[in-house]
Amino acid sequence: HPFLFCGAVHPARPSAVLALPWPDLAEDAVAAVGALQVAGASAKIGVSVEDLASLPTVADAGAEKRAERLALKVGENLFNFMQSFCGVDGSRLVVPMDILDRWFKKFQERAKKDPSYLKNFSL
Numbered sequence: 001h002p003f004l005f006c007g008a009v010h011p012a013r014p015s016a017v018l019a020l021p022w023p024d025l026a027e028d029a030v031a032a033v034g035a036l037q038v039a040g041a042s043a044k045i046g047v048s049v050e051d052l053a054s055l056p057t058v059a060d061a062g063a064e065k066r067a068e069r070l071a072l073k074v075g076e077n078l079f080n081f082m083q084s085f086c087g088v089d090g091s092r093l094v095v096p097m098d099i100l101d102r103w104f105k106k107f108q109e110r111a112k113k114d115p116s117y118l119k120n121f122s123l
Contacts (some may be wrong), residue, residue, distance in 0.1 A: 004016040005055075006019065006020060006021075008050075055091075073120075073121045074121060081099075081102075081103045082099055082103070082105070085099060
């Protein structure tokens with residue numbers, strides 16, 4: 001197979017973790033396992049010295065999924081906080097008007113007290 005450009009290192013970015021285009025096991029486990037078995041679960045790494053201006057831009061393939069997981073975890077945290085203050089009005093949940101301010105203040109205070117707290121939101 002031809003080489004696939006996955007990223008670059010340069011003086012402004014002297015190191016990088018480059019994602020390989022492995023099949024996503026979570027999306028299609030059967031096809032992904034079969035593909036890894038066929039591919040022999042190996043990768044060839046090529047190194048080339050190029051002019052920085054000639055390199056294509058590469059989006060971080062996992063950045064979007066990490067952002068989605070982060071947003072989901074923060075949303076769950078907010079929802080759980082809101083649940084402790086909410087009332088029910090028919091089919092609606094009723095929360096105090098300043099609930100976002102209260103949640104964010106608590107979130108900030110907890111992050112200041114415990115620096116590892118924010119690590120719970122990243123995967």
